Amino acid sequence: MSSNVLGSLPQTHDGGACRSLSVVVPIYNEAENLDHLYNDLNKVLPGLDCPYEIILVDDGSTDGSQSRLREIANLDPQVRVVLFRKNYGQTAAMQAGLQLSSNDVVVTMDGDLQNDPSDIPMMLGKISQGYDLVHGWRKERKDAWINRRLPSQLANWLISKTTGFQIHDLGCTLKAMRREIAQDLELYGEMHRFIPILAHQRGARCIEVVTKHHPRRFGKTKYGIGRSLRVVLDLLTVKFLLDYFASPMKLFGMIAVWCFVASGVSGFSVMAMKILGQVDMTGNPLLLLTVLLVTTGIQFLSLGLLSEVNARTYYGSVGKQHFAVRELLNFETLPGDVPVEYDEVAA
Numbered sequence: 001m002s003s004n005v006l007g008s009l010p011q012t013h014d015g016g017a018c019r020s021l022s023v024v025v026p027i028y029n030e031a032e033n034l035d036h037l038y039n040d041l042n043k044v045l046p047g048l049d050c051p052y053e054i055i056l057v058d059d060g061s062t063d064g065s066q067s068r069l070r071e072i073a074n075l076d077p078q079v080r081v082v083l084f085r086k087n088y089g090q091t092a093a094m095q096a097g098l099q100l101s102s103n104d105v106v107v108t109m110d111g112d113l114q115n116d117p118s119d120i121p122m123m124l125g126k127i128s129q130g131y132d133l134v135h136g137w138r139k140e141r142k143d144a145w146i147n148r149r150l151p152s153q154l155a156n157w158l159i160s161k162t163t164g165f166q167i168h169d170l171g172c173t174l175k176a177m178r179r180e181i182a183q184d185l186e187l188y189g190e191m192h193r194f195i196p197i198l199a200h201q202r203g204a205r206c207i208e209v210v211t212k213h214h215p216r217r218f219g220k221t222k223y224g225i226g227r228s229l230r231v232v233l234d235l236l237t238v239k240f241l242l243d244y245f246a247s248p249m250k251l252f253g254m255i256a257v258w259c260f261v262a263s264g265v266s267g268f269s270v271m272a273m274k275i276l277g278q279v280d281m282t283g284n285p286l287l288l289l290t291v292l293l294v295t296t297g298i299q300f301l302s303l304g305l306l307s308e309v310n311a312r313t314y315y316g317s318v319g320k321q322h323f324a325v326r327e328l329l330n331f332e333t334l335p336g337d338v339p340v341e342y343d344e345v346a347a
Contacts, residue, residue, distance in 0.1 A: 020104045021045070021052040021124070022179070024097030026090050027069065027111045028059040032218035034068045037111055038079070044117040048124070054079045056111070057097045060087035091192040098182040106182040108175050108195075114142070115174040116212035123176040123209060132181050132204035135167070135196045136174035136211035155231055162239055165197045167208060174211050177204075189234045201242050248311060252304030259297030266290040 023041060027034070038054075045052045056079060058066050066083055073081045082096055098106060105127055109115040119136065126134040141149055152171050160166055170193050177195075181204050185195060196206050244251040267290040274281060281287055 020050055020102075021048060021120075022055060022101035022103040022106045023052065023117075023120075024055045024057065024094065024101060024106060024108045025111045026057050026059055026093035026097065026173075027061060027065055028087065028090070028093070029061045029063040029065060030111045030218075031061070031064045031068055033111055033113050034065060034072065036113055036217075038072055038076075040113070040117045044120055048121060051103065052078065053101075053103060055082065055097045055100060056080070057082040057093040058084060059090065059093040060084045089190075091187045091190055094192040095185070095187040098185060098187075101179060101182060104179055106177055106179055108173055108177075110173045112216055113218070114214050114216055115172075116214060119174060119209075119211045120176070123174075123211075126207055126209060127176055127178065130205065131207045133177040133196055133199045133206045134175065135169075135206065135208050136172040137169040137208050138172050138213040139168070139210045141169075141213050142215040158232065159194075159197075159235055162235055163197050163242060165200055167196060169208070170194065170196065172211065189237065190231045191234050191238065193231055194234065194238050197238060197242070246311060248307035249304040252300045252307060256297040256300035256304065259293045259300060263290050263293035263297065266293060 023045070025037065030037070034056075041054055045054070054076075056069055056072075058069055058081065069081045069083070073079045080100070082093075082100065084093065084096075094108060097108070105124060107120055107123065109117070115136070123134040123136075141152075152169070156167060156170050159170055173192075175195060177199065181199050181202070184202060185198055187195070191198070196208075200206050240248075240251070266286050270281065270284060270286045270290060273284065273286070
């Protein structure tokens with residue numbers, strides 16, 4: 001997770017109001033939707049009374065979306081366009097847009113017209129109340145129940161139970177977040193869905209709000225049950241990042257300890273059987289189990305040590321930290337190596 005340098009952030013704050021806005025929209029084969037999307041955004045953003053930019057990230061579209069994006073960018077200098085060489089997936093497009101954003105608050109949304117830009121002012125209002133991240137809840141979702149809503153409901157339930165982060169709709173792309181939160185994220189796989197959880201793990205103050213949702217008007221959905229399965233697999237990665245990334249020995253060492261305990265029980269049983277008169281022990285399955293558990297325990301212990309070394313290399317080599325500071329008081333000079341997720345630096 002990339003660190004933010006204190007000296008690069010404003011030293012005064014207006015209580016959290018949005019002073020400038022970046023809207024990030026991943027695009028993949030949405031040629032029929034682009035004009036409507038641009039018009040809908042233009043109905044809302046100029047009325048916010050703050051500077052804004054629209055970052056449209058084309059994820060290797062093959063339907064003419066790139067040509068239309070170029071045309072829109074030529075007409076409006078506030079539209080920035082990122083064109084990928086090929087299709088890398090929505091998470092990569094989201095990561096690129098977040099990293100290239102330059103304003104105080106970043107809003108992410110889908111390019112299929114199902115999210116409603118009219119929700120943006122309400123979400124910015126929550127940011128102005130002091131929240132770091134506002135994520136949408138498509139309470140009245142306009143999607144097919146079998147292949148969209150049901151898998152999503154099951155995935156949200158599983159994710160909430162696994163991570164302890166209570167959320168109704170983790171798959172809603174419509175979010176608003178402070179730029180320091182957005183640029184501290186490292187996304188890969190299908191992990192753009194886990195942005196609220198990853199941000200919360202870094203100390204961000206998150207809130208879920210009900211947002212509008214519209215049925216798809218043009219094009220075909222890129223989501224299905226297969227994608228939901230990939231999200232569940234990414235959940236394992238997120239769980240590890242949340243609980244064990246800074247100290248992986250807590251996981252692998254504990255597994256090793258239980259292997260050693262089980263091997264001790266198995267070995268004691270083997271000795272008891274020998275004492276009680278069983279002469280031939282070469283084919284005893286408990287003896288083989290003892291050897292297997294000892295070997296497995298040593299492997300997990302070694303894996304834990306290697307993971308600890310890798311974690312410290314990761315944090316140390318590129319200036320990473322496993323903590324984030326929200327506020328500093330009475331600092332005459334600002335240190336340049338402390339990651340920040342905070343609202344104000346008080347001198």
